[in-house]
Amino acid sequence: MAVRSLWMLAACFFFMLMALFAKICTGHFSAWEVVFYRSLVGLVFMTAVMVRKKVAFGTRWPLPHLKRCAAGTLCFALEVSALKLLPLGLAQSISYSSALIFIVFFIVSSLARRRPVEWPLVAVTAAGFGGVLLIARPGASGFDPAGVAMGLGAAFCGACVSWSLRELASQNEPRERTVFYFMLAGVLAGFATTAAGSEGFHEVTPQLLVPLLGVGVSAVIAQIAMTYAWTCGHPILNSIYDFSGILFATLAGIFFFGESPDLFSAAGMAVVFASGAAASVMRLLVERRSARSSA
Template sequence: MVTQDSQGGFRLGSGWMVVAAALFALMGLFVKLGARHFSSTELVFWRTLIGAVALGGAALWRRERFSTPLLRYHLQRGVIGYVSLLLSFYAIAHLPLATATTLTYTSPMFLALLSVLLLKEKLPSRAVAGLALGFAGVALLLRPTLSGEVWFAGLMGLASGFLAGWSYLHVRELGRQGEAEWRVVFYFALISTLGGLLLMLLERWHPVTADNVGLLLGLGVTATLAQLAMTRAYKVGRKLTAANLSYLTVVFSSLIGVWMWNDALSPSSLLAMALIVVSGMLASRR
């Protein structure tokens, strides 16, 4: 029997995921605006640096323990997640915001597929149907992209979704091992920051000025708050409901794209996005 308290917790979890979806969409806005001043590598570096400092400082304040016996899993997740984030930011910079966000949100499809290939899990029939719908949606969404000048950005967005799904396999394993949620987020931010610093040794740094520092702060703050809100949503609410509501990021991103850049979405693009969203929902029902 579902009690009133549990229903309140579920509603609270749903609310947190709506907040997280809106913040992730705003993060995409700051990425797209910031791409006029910084490279994708720089944007990822500043985004994760702000997150690492904020989360690390909060952990120090609470006197949390940073040591972990699961460092290998953190390293694997951090490297894969960092490359995924780098490709995602590149796609956002070069594609309409809604298209890039939707490609990134193919991660549940790839998570389900990798669970079968790597972990030998069996998928129910509805998840298999979801994967078929999802890949049909991807083909439909990428068709105009592959025939245009931004085909590379489209493939990078899809690769980002694949790597994000692979990263979530490690996140799931860390959760099974009982790792604290804050350490999962913190070590990802830390490893990504160090990786970005190494890559930036090969690039030219663009100056941070009074005109663009607000974009970096907005990027770091929205990304960190979105991550925390998402973590809270999964902790206090129904995981399946939270996973489904996460696709509101696609809706919010579409609205921002129309508002900021008059992005026009064709009927085929809207159909493709709907197929991918439904696919992710079905793939999550396992």
């Protein structure tokens, strides 16, 4: 089980590649165009998977799917927009604060259900947001207020996605169907928004075809690796490995774009990495303890 959690490292690496290709695409395409092409590749793949596995396309839970698709599609569009304005490592570090926002949802849910609050979890989460402030402070290298706002918006939407996925998982909804609807929503939203825009669709040259396909293919591979990790791997190791994407993105920014985060930004990335991983592990332990006590 522990070895299979290494698939989470592979997932983070390919999510980084997706962000890398998306950043390249932002110089030529709008954010919603990138959403469209990325989702189109995923939709074709997921349709083939569902037909092969004989998974029905209909669902009894349209509202949870609608919430997941809306949050997920907006999350990726905001993430691409942030990548256009921010250095790769900084943008990805901010997006990984979605795990910390999810912990806030978890804490609020515990308070609403009058369950005891895990104060160490609160402290670690607060430290993580301190790391975000170190990264996204005025005067930081590559700081852009609009980009930071979009990155934080993407993080919030990402936390909403995670919460919606919990709801769908509790209804035993197949993962394949969940991803299929997400890709379908991305295709529809990306096409409609781009077609209605003033610029419309841009020409796809052979040179630009590579990064566009890179966004879609790397996203599909990342989704497969992440699904395998969460299905067969150790959940605590998965939560720790999940934040390796910050390191991958920082290194990619240095090697491909010549980015060099300053000392405070690097410290903030390290804090987000450590606190996010610790908070995720602590949440899993709390949920396990609650499940055992209620059994």
